[in-house]
Amino acid sequence: ATLHEYLRARAADAVEASTSAREAEDCENEAAIVRALARTCAKIGRFVRRAGLTDVKAYVEGKNGAVNVHGEEQAALDDAAHEMCVEALREEGSSAWIASEESEDVVAANPRGRIAVVFDPLDGSSNIECGVGVGTIFGLVGVDENSAAASVYARPGNDMRSVGYVMYGASTILVLSFMSTGAVCAFTYDESLDAFVLTKANIRIPTSGNVYSVNQANYRKWDDVMRAYIDECSKEKKSLRYIGSMVADVHRTLLYGGTFHYPADASNPNGKLRAVYECFPMSAIIERAGGLAISAADTRVLDFVPTSAHERMPIHVGSPADIERLSQMYRESP
Ligand code: AHG
Ligand code: MN
Ligand code: MN
Numbered sequence: 001a002t003l004h005e006y007l008r009a010r011a012a013d014a015v016e017a018s019t020s021a022r023e024a025e026d027c028e029n030e031a032a033i034v035r036a037l038a039r040t041c042a043k044i045g046r047f048v049r050r051a052g053l054t055d056v057k058a059y060v061e062g063k064n065g066a067v068n069v070h071g072e073e074q075a076a077l078d079d080a081a082h083e084m085c086v087e088a089l090r091e092e093g094s095s096a097w098i099a100s101e102e103s104e105d106v107v108a109a110n111p112r113g114r115i116a117v118v119f120d121p122l123d124g125s126s127n128i129e130c131g132v133g134v135g136t137i138f139g140l141v142g143v144d145e146n147s148a149a150a151s152v153y154a155r156p157g158n159d160m161r162s163v164g165y166v167m168y169g170a171s172t173i174l175v176l177s178f179m180s181t182g183a184v185c186a187f188t189y190d191e192s193l194d195a196f197v198l199t200k201a202n203i204r205i206p207t208s209g210n211v212y213s214v215n216q217a218n219y220r221k222w223d224d225v226m227r228a229y230i231d232e233c234s235k236e237k238k239s240l241r242y243i244g245s246m247v248a249d250v251h252r253t254l255l256y257g258g259t260f261h262y263p264a265d266a267s268n269p270n271g272k273l274r275a276v277y278e279c280f281p282m283s284a285i286i287e288r289a290g291g292l293a294i295s296a297a298d299t300r301v302l303d304f305v306p307t308s309a310h311e312r313m314p315i316h317v318g319s320p321a322d323i324e325r326l327s328q329m330y331r332e333s334p
């Protein structure tokens with residue numbers, strides 16, 4: 001089945017189960033927003049796949065000299081991907097708000113809209129110039145009509161409805177959980193059809209894995225428990241795989257099992273990854289595939305309530321047995 005057919009079927013089921021016309025309309029809008037995002041990601045993928053060729057050279061190899069709200073020098077494609085997503089969402093028309101890594105303020109769209117979209121237009125952008133996998137991350141949350149911008153981010157990640165990401169890797173893969181109970185599915189983009197085709201229905205993360213993924217260079221800045229946990233991983237002869245694009249590292253973790261971490265450290269007490277459009281959608285995908293996502297000992301990532309659209313948080317996600325072990329070590333530490 002193509003994504004189009006999959007969404008039509010899922011939206012029809014949701015409409016049938018809905019108890020009001022408004023709810024039914026929300027389901028249709030949610031499917032339309034996901035379709036608009038998927039179409040835009042296919043377009044971003046074409047830029048990524050033509051890296052270095054004249055027509056997109058400036059986008060992929062250029063820096064536009066701007067520095068974003070995080071103090072990161074923006075890759076031209078960071079900004080181009082952001083603009084393409086905003087334009088597609090405005091054209092689709094039912095989004096109330098749009099929160100993006102590349103926009104300091106939450107972007108107002110349709111004031112009567114009842115769905116807000118959060119996204120990281122280009123994740124892992126430091127990898128774009130050397131052709132290593134990058135991605136786009138997105139999440140949808142329900143808001144009231146005439147809602148305020150804060151209703152997009154000042155709420156727990158549990159409120160996320162559809163969540164997903166597209167990885168521009170060896171192939172262009174969309175991983176999606178549609179609406180809040182959607183199974184985690186994978187779709188591969190088929191250039192000849194110009195469509196995403198369902199390739200994995202109902203992905204379940206392995207109970208444990210033999211790979212851990214973390215930026216080892218920060219080892220000496222972690223707390224004692226994190227160091228002890230990573231020491232144990234190497235004692236258990238696990239492999240370290242770290243690509244430096246969250247989408248690629250988490251996608252491998254979802255399929256192969258194991259863990260991905262961006263811990264707090266001495267210089268980044270809240271870690272590096274942003275709650276709203278990196279940690280929340282990726283944690284929702286991992287949890288809905290049977291994994292765990294914690295920020296500290298016993299706190300689930302999705303229970304956290306950010307106070308700003310760009311607030312950072314520590315994150316540990318992956319196979320339930322492996323993350324539970326870390327949680328237990330935090331609980332037992334003095
Ligand atoms: P982004 O490119 O959207 O700013 O995200 C980059 C993030 C994430 O993709 C990755 O896991 C992390 O940065 C890598 O950070 P380090 O280079 O500090 O390990
Ligand atoms: Mn960035
Ligand atoms: Mn990112």
Ligand code: MN
Nearest residue numbers: 101120122123
């Ligand atoms: Mn980004």
